[in-house]
Amino acid sequence: MVRNPQVTWGSAKPSEGDLxxxxxxxxxxxxxxxxxxxxxxxxxxxLARINSLVDQLEVDLNLALSEDDE
Known part of the structure; x- marks a missing residue:
């Protein structure tokens, strides 16, 4: 594994989610x-129907799911 302050490369073990x-x-x-x-x-x-259903929906992808959502 080679590291510097900007880039890390090498092989990583895939997580269960990745698999x-x-x-x-x-x-x-x-x-x-x-x-x-x-x-x-x-x-x-x-496409118009899909947009009408989700147009006003706001999603924060950085928020963790609650226990009820998992």
């Missing part, structure tokens, strides 16, 4: 690869 995300992304990649004909774009009506 879970990696598995989900791998599953999605394989599904897209094998079923590319099923991919559909998001049309403007669906």
């Amino acid at each position: 879970a995300v990696s598995r989900v992304l791998h599953f999605l990649a394989m599904d897209i690869h094998h079923r590319a004909d099923r991919l559909r774009g998001v049309d403007s009506l669906l």
